Amino acid sequence: MNFVDPAFFLLFLPIALLIFYAAGRLGGGQLAAMAYGLASVVFCVPFGWRFVAVTLGSMLINGVICGALVSDRPGPSQRRWLLRLGVTSNLLMLGLFKYIPAFTTIRPIGAVAPILLAWVPITISFMTFQRLVLLVDCYRRDPPAVAMIRKGRGGAVWFVAFTMGFANLLIGPIAFAREIAPQLLSRRFGRVRLIDIEVGLTLLTIGLFKKLVIADTLGTDMVDPVFKAIASHHAVLGIDACVAIPAYYAQLYFDFSGYSDMALGVARMFGLRLPFNFNSPLRATGIADFYRRWHITLTRIVARFLFQALSLRGARLARRRKWKGVRRSLFELWLPLTINFLVIGLWHGAAWTFALFGLVHGTWYTIETEVRSWPSFRNWSRRSSDRLRTALGQMVTLIPLALTFALFRSGTLGDYRRLLMAAWHRLPVSAAPPNTQVVHSGQWAELAAAFAIIWLLPNAMELLSRYRPGIVTFAVPSHTPRWLALRWRPNWLWGVFVALLMVCVLRMCGYSTPFVYGGF
Incomplete structure (x- = not known):
């Protein structure tokens, strides 16, 4: 599914908005964020279960590392190793699915390339950069990133809404946590505002x-x-x-x-x-x-x-x-x-x-x-x-x-x-x-x-x-x-x-x- 698909802007988007605002009215911003995150997963489904698995797997790895980076338990050296692990895992994923298939003339890669392209049929560059930026913000303990991930027991909900938001998941724009987190955590998130729709x-x-x-x-x-x-x-x-x-x-x-x-x-x-x-x-x-x-x-x-x-x-x-x-x-x-x-x-x-x-x-x-x-x-x-x-x-x-x-x-x-x-x-x-x-x-x-x-x-x-x-x-x-x-x-x-x-x-x-x- 993409933005120019009539099924998106005539069917999926209106239904997602209705569920989102209903969730915001019933359960506030956290339930609305959950609805937004689930809509994002549904948005990815037409690209195939393999793409959904790669996207969710990447999100899970980054979520665990970001959670550890903003916690008080790891020391400075451990935090540096966690950052290196997160950056390496994201770059390896990007190299595996985006750059290795380009070298099809090499015999072993030529055999594997169609399989990799079938797993990720579209871009993952924007998604990967978005998560890399959040990793660095968490390592530096940028206050908006820390507030988003450590927000009580619902930190995972806000993390999913930020990293899986279908509005900018596939082709950007790439946002910093300081730009989006305050909006997600605002009391107004999930409330209907006519000017937003217009x-x-x-x-x-x-x-x-x-x-x-x-x-x-x-x-x-x-x-x-x-x-x-x-x-x-x-x-x-x-x-x-x-x-x-x-x-x-x-x-x-x-x-x-x-x-x-x-x-x-x-x-x-x-x-x-x-x-x-x-x-x-x-x-x-x-x-x-x-x-x-x-x-x-x-x-x-x-x-x-x-x-x-x-x-x-x-x-x-x-x-x-x-x-x-x-x-x-x-x-x-x-x-x-x-x-x-x-x-x-x-x-x-x-x-x-x-x-x-x-x-x-x-x-x-x-x-x-x-x-x-x-x-x-x-x-x-x-x-x-x-x-x-x-x-x-x-x-x-x-x-x-x-x-x-x-x-x-x-x-x-x-x-x-x-x-x-x-x-x-x-x-x-x-x-x-x-x-x-x-x-x-x-x-x-x-x-x-x-x-x-x-x-x-x-x-x-x-x-x-x-x-x-x-x-x-x-x-x-x-x-x-x-x-x-x-x-x-x-x-x-x-x-x-x-x-x-x-x-x-x-x-x-x-x-x-x-x-x-x-x-x-």
Whole structure:
């Protein structure tokens, strides 16, 4: 079951909400949390009993270790061993079910890979990272994590609700205990609030519209035919290749941000506010600005637990060896940034395309960081206007990002090379004759409309800002034109708008494709 399945939003979700609020009225927040946790288990059942067994087994192991970490019995050394055990068990599970099947060319692994893929048919990366973050919070005895797990005899109920919550179980966003635990433990949890239902339903509808009406249309009409032809070593027309690159950039945004809006909406219907995962990333004015807007919850976790640790070690090493200049920057900033982005790339899967994607973004981020530290750049920034800096930043950011995400979409480095050759009208000699043109005049209008929405209209975070639809992680400037800075209100006019979006969704729900990030 997933969010775009009509059985989910027309049957499962209404029933789960009715049971949740009935449980909250009869037994308070703890019984409501139990209903939410049980609904999450039911949500996983369509993926097969093996996936349910892996998910619950992982939850049980992490629950036992988290409970021991927040108790008073283990000493410092025992707590360190418990943390290592928890981190190792989670990473082993992630490696077993996600990365080992990628090495199918190795004979023993090739025989086992189909079995592993049958056990976990969808992503477990988000779920694993969510539990790893909670383990670290418990080790550090972060007060919200401790309060959630040690809440009387019902600590297990709150733990299950946090780690198994189906709103963000499969494709995020990844939340910290300090963000969710206070909401779960609040006296208001499980109580009916009309504004939660209204905001949540609006977010869910916007997300469904992004995914089904925009992302899937772009993918079917402009992206998939070109990339499939490239993968089959068929030549494609240069115009089709040039359109497929930005079209995939837009498709990926609407697909993943649409899912994130749905997750925010579903959680809000249950009275929970999740952290935002997107904040108009395609309006970014640089690679640093992009990663404050794109996949925000993954960015902050990798930066917190990997980059900061590596940078601190590099700074200590440079200070101990009395290094300065290039050598100090290399160990204190450049290498940590490169490793940070390499991990972000490989997090998506064990492929050379993902590794190169991470290395390119890491190198780009490093160069941009150094350029922004130059006195001449700072002087220019002080003298120039915000509008000029924004326009120039977006211009120099758009094309490189679109090209690197085309690498992200390509199956192999060879496919990416053929795509670029086609885009430059230099088709490989060995390619089959080109197919007819894929992109027609009506599809050009679709692509233009998609980028108009991206660049001009307020995102879901801005649209519903009066009602706090989610938790803001990074504060970034809004580039929405003032005359289009619309704000949602719970009135009949916006109700009609949301109803029209839902009509469009229902017309398209039979033609949905899997989420792009569903395989990561």
